[in-house]
Amino acid sequence: MTSKPLVIRHARHVRHARRHPVRRRSATLTALTGIMLVYSLLPLAWLLVNATKTQEGLLGSNGLWFAGEFALFDNVAATLTYDGGIFTRWLLNTVLYVVLGAGGATLLATVAGYGLAKFDFPGKKAVFAVVIGAVAVPGTALAVPTFLMFSRMGLTDTPWAIIVPSLVSPFGLYLMWTYAxxxxxxxxxxxxxxxxxxxxxxxxxxxxxLLAPGIVTVLLFTVVATWNNYFLPLIMLKDPDWYPLTLGLAGWNAQAVTAGGDVIFNLVITGSLLTIIPLIAAFLLLQRYWQSGLAAGSVKG
Incomplete structure (x- = not known):
């Protein structure tokens, strides 16, 4: 009779421990996480701080602290109006390449990955080997052959020279294949x-x-890759009117070493800040649907 209350209390203690597990904190893991957080956010902080400086303040102040004059809004206005507002044209070009290129790559990867995962056909193993081989080949190794092919087709210095190669995403196809x-x-x-x-x-x-979380993941990868694409536009495009933001800002930065060119480092930094804002917004928005899709999948399972 005396042991029964002890058993009941022990059972209650076990149930409480299961409902409220003890979370142990690792000092080493916390320190490493903090280091990685600082390492990731420090370039963003540097960019944000220096975007508030004038050209003179940028060269005459500490890179990790503000200068006397707060010129962020003046820099934004100057960036959007410099050289006839070409920055806005580059932004629209980048959006065009992302919508058609990254969107098309995600659509093709979704359809092809689903078909390869759920249908059997002769040569499926060969297709798998080709996809794996394509993932292993870096994009820079295909840049010159792609340029020669598009040059013969007369598509260089046109938006199609950026959009069509962006439609092919071997990694996205492989990811959707395995996920489906x-x-x-x-x-x-x-x-x-x-x-x-x-x-x-x-x-x-x-x-x-059911494929929604995988689709969002592939879309994130393709959007970031297309938005930050630099080498392909560099060899494909000559007309500045078709430049994406990456190539246009690189051209602004190169003016400092060009005879008679304007030194506009403050506009380059401000333009870089404006460039990453849509990426951050897109990532946060897509991450929301990604998490909701994962939660829905776990409930169904």
């Missing part, structure tokens, strides 16, 4: 086929909702 293989159960597809659902209808109504 586990995220879309074969039993659900078989049930839909038994009910008379067509393949395209099954893909749209069943496949796409």
């Amino acid at each position: 293989a586990g995220a879309v159960p074969d039993e659900i597809l078989e049930s839909a086929r038994v009910d008379g659902s067509r393949e395209f209808h099954t893909f749209v109504r069943i496949g796409l909702p």
Whole structure:
């Protein structure tokens, strides 16, 4: 009789421990996380601080602290109006390349990855080997052959020279292939086929909702890669009117070593700050849908 209350208290203690597990903090892990956080945010802080300085203040002050005059809004206005407002044209060009290039790459990777994961056909292993080989090949190694091919087609110095190569994303295809293989159960597809659902209808109504987290992940990768693309536009484009932001800002930066060129480091820094703001906003927005998709998938599972 005396041991029964002890057993009950022990059982309650076990249930409480399961509901409220003790979280141990590692000093080493916390320190490493702090170092990585500082390492990641320090360039952003430097960019934000120096975007508030004039050209004179930029060269005559500490790089990690503000100068006397706060010139952020003047720098933004000067960046948007310099050289006839060419920065805005570069921004629109970059958005065009991202929407058509990154959006098209995500669409193609989703459709192809789903098909390769859920359908069997002769030569599937060969396709897998080609995809893996394409992932291993760096993009810079294909730049010259791509330029020669587009030059023969007469597409250099046009937006298609940036958009068409951006449509091919071997890593995105491989990611969607492996994700679709586990995220879309074969039993659900078989049930839909038994009910008379067509393949395209099954893909749209069943496949796409289950693939949402993977689609957002691929979209993030392709958007960042296309937005930051520099080497491909460098060899493909000559007309500044078709430059993306990366190439345009590099041209502004190179003016400092050009005879008779304007030294506008303050505009280069401010333009770089304006360039990363859409990326940060897109990442935060897509991360929200990514997390909601993962949560929905766990509830369904």
